[in-house]
Structures are given as C-alpha cells and as structure tokens.
Amino acid sequence: MTKYEIFLYLRDLAKKYGPVYRTWIGNIAAVHITDAEYVQLILSNSTHIRKGYGYKFLLPWLGDGLLTSKGKKWHRHRKLLTPTFHFRILENFMDIFVDKSKFLVKLLDKKANGEPFNVFPYVTRCALDIICETAMGIQVNAMTHEKNEYVDAIYGVCENILHRVTRIWLHPDFIYYRTSRGKKTLQYLKVLHGTTNRVINERKHVLLQTNNQNKKLQNQFGTRERKAFLDLLIEASDGGTTLTHEQIREEVDTFMFEGHDTTTASICWTIFLLGLHPEIQDRVYNEVSQVLCEKSLELSDLSHLNYLERVIKESLRLYPSVGFITRFASEDIKIGTRIIPTGTSVGIHIFDVHRNEKYYPEPNKFDPDRFLPENTKNRHPYAYIPFSAGPRNCIGQKFALYEEKTVLSYIIRNYKIKSMQTIDTVHPINELIVRPSEGLLVSLVKRIT
Ligand code: HEM
16 A cells, blocks of 8 residues: 555544544554544543553653653643743744745745745745754754755665654564664654754753853854754753753753744645635735735734634644544543443544534635634534644644744745645645645746835
8 A cells, every 4th residue: 555545544443443443553453533522531621641552652752742742741741832922032032934925935946937836845945944044043954955964864764764653563663673664763763862962962062051150042043142942941940959950851852843844734735725715815915915025924913814824723623633643541531332441542543634514514625714704603613623622732833833924924925826736636644744645746936026
C-alpha cells in the first residue's frame, strides 16, 4: 500500500466503523475515535493526558519536552512555559515574521512567471528561518543557503522518524539502531543536540555578561531588545534550579519540531485552496491590500484580517496539520455502552472529526464562512480541534496564527495564485503531519501593487 492508500484506507475505516472502532497492529490494540462527543470525553479529562505509543519515536530527539512528557513534570513545565507565549512576547516576533515573509516574496519573484512549481520547500525554509530565530535566536538562513547542517539534520531526522513509525519491524531499538537509517538518525541527533547545547551555552554566557554589567540582554540582531524563547527559558530556569540545562534543551527542541512543519503544512494547504477558489482569493486580496497599504504588517493589523483568519481556520479544518493524535487510557473510559480498558492507546482522528457531516454539511466544501460567529456558536466545542483541546492543547496556536497570517498576507498581496492540482489529484498523506505526497504545484503571477 502507498502512503496515500493508507490515508484513504483510514478514512474508509472511519466511515464504515466510526465513531468508535478497534484495530490491531501486531499485538498492539488501539481504539479509534471520530466523533466530537467522544473526543470531548478523552481530551477534556485531565486523567488522560499521557500520550500514546507512537510518541516514543520522538523521545530520542525531544526527550521529556512538553509534547512528550507526562504527570507532574508536564504540569510544572506547562505552567512555566505558558507565559512565554503571551501576546506581548509574540509581539516582539512580528519583525521576524515580516522580514522572513518579505524575503520569501523576493525568492518567489523568481518563480512568478506563470510556470508551475512546488511551493512546499519554499514555505518550509521560511518557516524554519522563523522558528530558529524565534526559538533559539539564531539565523540559519535556510532560505538563502542551500546547505545547512542543522537544517539538513532536521529534515533527516523527521524523515527517519516517519519511516520508522510506519514499519513495525523497526520499532525495537535493538534492531533500529543496527540499521543504516538508525545509525544515520544518531548522527542527525548529534548535530541537533550539539547545536541546541551550543546555542544554550552561548546565550547563557551573554545573559550572564549582561547581568554582570547590570544591563538588559543585548539583542544580537538589531537595536531593539528581543528575547528568543530560549532566553526566556534561561531566565525562568533560575540558574538551573527550576529548569536544568537538559530540560531547556528538550523544550527548545520541542518548539523546533512542533513549530515549523505544522505551520508550513497549514500555509501550503491554504495556498492550495486559495489557488482553487479565485473568488475567495480576491476577497482575501482586497482585505489584505486595505490593511497592508504600503507599510509593513504590525501586530495590531492582524486583528483586522478577519476574512483571512476564517480562510486559515477553514483550511485547517479540511487539512489539519496534525490529523491524528493519541492518548493512553489512564483508567477505564466509558464510551456509550462500551468500555475502553486502562492501558489502551486511543487514537483521535482530527481529520475525520473535521469532515463529519453531523457538524459540517457538505464537509468537503471549502467555505470560510463556516467560521462566522453566527455559524460557530451552536457547533459542538470539540468538532473543531486542529490545535487539539483541553489541558494538553497546543501551546503555540497564537504564535502559529500570527505567523501564518503574516506570511500569507505577503504572498497574497504580491501574487495571483493558481493551483495546478485539484482536490481529487492532490494526495494527502499522514506523516505525523498531513501533507501532500507530491508537494504542492502552483503557478504565481505577480500583481501590480
Ligand atoms: C498550524 C500550526 C500548529 C498546529 C496545527 C498544531 C497542532 C498541535 C496539536 C494537535 C497538538 C496536540 C498534540 C498531541 O496531543 O499529541 C499540539 C501540541 C503542541 N504544540 Fe502545536 N501546533 C501548531 C503550531 C505550533 C507552534 C508554532 C508551536 C511552538 C512554537 C507549537 C508547540 C506545541 C507544543 C509545545 C505542544 C505540546 C503541548 C502540551 O502537551 O502541553 N505548536 N500542537
């Protein structure tokens, strides 16, 4: 089976056997859920916050970071990290979002000749530049440099994790790390951890120096003070008593993992859908043109991009970047007349929840107005969960929305987009992230601004 066939097969299972069904992979049983009522039972319950089986493949890279940790540790870190995503902190990242978006447009200018090309790698590199600078305060110049050891290692490790997840015989460590891919993964991890460790030490040093001089932390990129997430974590670590060096690294690595592929996929699916719906694209263009005029985008502008926000939300409904998450049943869960026994892995199929006719009439239709306040007020609160929901929801959702609105505004302001694939010829696959299997072919024509 190809990855696309597996994707279709899972959609089929949901239709045939949903809203609750069971599968076996080898001797591992899993229960799958595709309805908001049941999703709510799991996600809103703080007893079931432990992640399911598949996350173990992320542990060698992310360790016990926020995404993968459990129990008291997760609780303490979540509390500690929540203030770092306050909108006042995110405001400082607007310059980065804008600079990188402008640079992306410069690169896309070379492609804006009406010829089809795959836009996915361009957006990926832009998102990587953004996350490296916001999370670690470093510039990796993914958009300019074709070769970068850290960027290559991120690509490599993500690809190898996906490769491993889908091959059950590679799951045991003692087999995997004897294969050439397993060995290569260890090399990538050395680069990734080596870089994060080095950057943490450098930033600690800068922080110490500036404290000694009784000055505020210097920003190495401009005159205005701007702190990366890493700086905030070092400050919150209280000299290593609250967060150790290793724990800081795990959190930064987690942001690096969660914070670039997800936004890339979402931006690309939005481009795809706009390229299929010229009338919706024109409406977004008009809104963006009014807000952007001749100036750079500022945080206060984002709240005026209401239609664009509805477009992004609807695009995340149809193609949620994270299409599937799992939880470990920490105690028996009663679902209707059935019991999910303690210890079972419970899969929540965000993709299928979002396409459930019960909540979305004509579920495959792209209609941003589904997110008008009058159309959302009676909808089940767990029928729209691209960022998950409940205590373990996505901590970075505001960051993601700010980034996406900024990057998309600059793209739409500059180009007329046409999609070369259709809903039927684009093949989504679920590789931790829902992405198009053959990339995303678009043609761009420069707008006269
Ligand atoms: C469109 C973009 C994004 C989507 C769709 C998304 C989606 C999600 C989802 C579904 C989860 C729950 C995962 C699970 O239960 O296993 C999650 C968790 C998380 N996300 Fe995001 N995410 C996005 C962007 C980001 C960004 C930009 C960051 C950080 C800069 C981030 C950081 C995290 C972290 C740290 C967690 C774990 C939270 C916890 O368990 O307490 N995400 N995200």
